[in-house]
Amino acid sequence: MSDTGSTGLTIGAVAELTGVPAPTLRAWERRYGIPSPARSASGHRLYHADHVALVRRLRRLVDAGVAPRMAVERLRNAPPAPRHPPAPPDDDPYAVVVGRIVDAIDRFDPDTLESELRRVLVLGSTTAIYERVMVPVMRLLGERWSHDDPLSIAQEHLTTEVMRNVAQDLHRLARPESPLGSAVVACVADEQHVLPLYAIAFRLAQRRIRAVVLGARTPPPVVAVAVERLRPDMVALSATVRPADPEALLSAYGHSCGSTPWIIGGTGLRGWAEQVRAHGGHAIGPDLHLDAFVDGLALTG
Numbered sequence: 393m394s395d396t397g398s399t400g401l402t403i404g405a406v407a408e409l410t411g412v413p414a415p416t417l418r419a420w421e422r423r424y425g426i427p428s429p430a431r432s433a434s435g436h437r438l439y440h441a442d443h444v445a446l447v448r449r450l451r452r453l454v455d456a457g458v459a460p461r462m463a464v465e466r467l468r469n470a471p472p473a474p475r476h477p478p479a480p481p482d483d484d485p486y487a488v489v490v491g492r493i494v495d496a497i498d499r500f501d502p503d504t505l506e507s508e509l510r511r512v513l514v515l516g517s518t519t520a521i522y523e524r525v526m527v528p529v530m531r532l533l534g535e536r537w538s539h540d541d542p543l544s545i546a547q548e549h550l551t552t553e554v555m556r557n558v559a560q561d562l563h564r565l566a567r568p569e570s571p572l573g574s575a576v577v578a579c580v581a582d583e584q585h586v587l588p589l590y591a592i593a594f595r596l597a598q599r600r601i602r603a604v605v606l607g608a609r610t611p612p613p614v615v616a617v618a619v620e621r622l623r624p625d626m627v628a629l630s631a632t633v634r635p636a637d638p639e640a641l642l643s644a645y646g647h648s649c650g651s652t653p654w655i656i657g658g659t660g661l662r663g664w665a666e667q668v669r670a671h672g673g674h675a676i677g678p679d680l681h682l683d684a685f686v687d688g689l690a691l692t693g
């Protein structure tokens with residue numbers, strides 16, 4: 393619960409998670425001083441998991457007929473609510489959740505898998521959840537996966553599906569309220585590994601860039617249409633597996649993006665940075681360091 397990153401949740405996300413409308417959240421803050429989120433450099437409210445828990449408790453009291461001022465008083469005098477799942481103070485909450493998720497995968501228990509992943513939503517920032525829960529789970533899954541073991545294939549399919557749903561929800565919640573720019577994010581043709589797309593979208597959201605995620609297998613003509621219709625400030629492409637003909641693919645994406653800056657990353661194009669640049673793109677390898685690229689964009693707002 394400690395790491396909420398530099399972004400936190402927006403007021404819209406907290407409204408969605410708690411059912412308390414944004415104007416009410418602002419009014420409670422103005423009148424009673426709670427919750428009192430930090431502000432981003434641009435003045436937007438940034439809420440943590442603790443704020444969400446507080447708002448939920450406040451709402452329960454108000455729904456039960458307690459006047460907001462009295463409810464606030466009660467919460468100020470009450471001991472903090474126990475967190476669920478309860479974690480000893482020294483434990484890493486992310487590791488605890490990873491353990492529970494892996495357990496649910498082992499038992500092939502879709503309901504627990506789903507509920508454990510949903511619980512993660514209030515643990516911290518989107519990037520922290522992604523990097524400290526989703527990626528470790530997927531990597532563990534990769535280590536255990538075997539093409540001649542139907543159970544491991546079923547576990548992988550189930551987990552990927554639930555992960556993608558949760559990633560989509562996180563993406564929706566993290567969407568910047570007043571974006572500085574926009575991006576089209578897609579897998580290259582024939583590429584099916586979609587989770588990196590959300591990792592990119594979360595990073596871009598931190599920079600207040602709104603990402604349109606086009607998903608798996610997005611061939612160059614499809615990217616060209618998206619660029620023409622959406623006029624994004626950038627395009628980000630992901631290749632986890634080495635494409636059959638990288639040179640031809642890079643050339644085609646170079647044409648599809650035209651003058652729109654594009655970046656391509658993932659393990660599939662390791663060692664191809666020079667060719668990416670030759671076709672007008674920016675190569676990034678398997679890491680997520682998008683800042684230098686974003687710094688170079690002329691954002692349109």
Ligand code: B12
Pocket residue numbers: 527530531533534535537548552556582583584585586587588591592628629630631632633634655656657658659660676677678679680681682
């Ligand atoms: C789930 C999974 C699948 C699912 C994908 C479902 C889905 N909808 O996503 C399915 C079953 C479809 C699948 C299929 C295959 N898979 Co698979 N799969 C996995 C698994 C278990 C998890 C993938 C995942 O989500 N990882 C988590 C992601 C987020 O981590 P990441 O890949 O490291 O991505 C990071 C960076 O690369 C970066 N990044 C990526 N792109 C970009 C782009 C930009 C611009 C930026 C800035 C950053 C960036 O972002 C991420 C940051 O966290 C991995 C195991 C693993 N270790 O990852 C294997 C794995 C990726 N698969 C692998 C393979 C070989 C395959 C198949 C070829 C298997 C087969 N013989 O059929 C097919 C290929 C399908 C295709 N053409 O795409 C290999 C890839 C090895 C390689 N690089 O060549 C892996 C590593 C397993 C292994 N150890 O062999 N797979």
